[in-house]
Amino acid sequence: GQSLEQPSEVTAVEGAIVQINCTYQTSGFYGLSWYQQHDGGAPTFLSYNALDGLEETGRFSSFLSRSDSYGYLLLQELQMKDSASYFCAVLTARGQNFVFGPGTRLSVLP
Amino acid sequence: EAGVVQSPRYKIIEKKQPVAFWCNPISGHNTLYWYRQNLGQGPELLIRYENEEAVDDSQLPKDRFSAERLKGVDSTLKIQPAELGDSAVYLCASSFGGTSGSDTQYFGPGTRLTVL
Secondary structure: OOEEEOOOEEEEEOOOOEEEEEEEEOOOOOEEEEEEEOOOOOOEEEEEEOOOEEEEEOOEEEEEEOOOOEEEEEEOOOOHHHOEEEEEEEEOOOOOOEEEOOOEEEEEEO | OOOOEEEOOEEEEOOOOOEEEEEEOOOOOOEEEEEEEOOOOOOEEEEEEEOOEEEEOOOOOOOOEEEEOHHHOOEEEEEOOOOHHHOEEEEEEEEOOOOOOOOOOEEOOOEEEEEO
8 A cells, every 4th residue: 555644734934944754655666746735726846856865946955765765845934925735745656656645734924 | 838727616516416527738748637635635646648548547436437538638537426525626637748757747726526
């Protein structure tokens, strides 16, 4: 079976840094993606990690440790508009489908 | 460039009624996905198309759900008859395709289905 775990909710203040963790137990592993979804909106792609290490894109960074079956999304200089749900998704094999985690709801307070 | 288009955005029906959702992917995208997303959960794949071929429909409840992608472009997802438990957001996504793990999926706004 496939199992991904994320914290259900995270709260932080504007300007702060927050880390959203994702652990996975899947039949295979090829890569890890992160998506952002605002209430009532469509999921939008943030990042993809296939190799261990940190990938940085502006205020957002994503990290992967394949040996630990673990990854995280790091959001810096939080803004109110970052309030949304964040999903990790595992690609179990090349050419296969992504399995999504349950999502983490981030609330950014003024 | 237009994104993934879905219609309708909202649909309310009574149980046992049929319902259909339509999706127009981004031009040039060969792969099309239908997902179901329940409130507070992540998207769950229902079916994936490569051009007009359904390459993975293992999670599609085939007793009541059907899908088609004629000519490898637009796609329709149908439920007949709908049940109360089908209330959810139905998301369509598309990507260029291929076997690259970094093939980014672009999602449409979804259709929010309420079954009464």
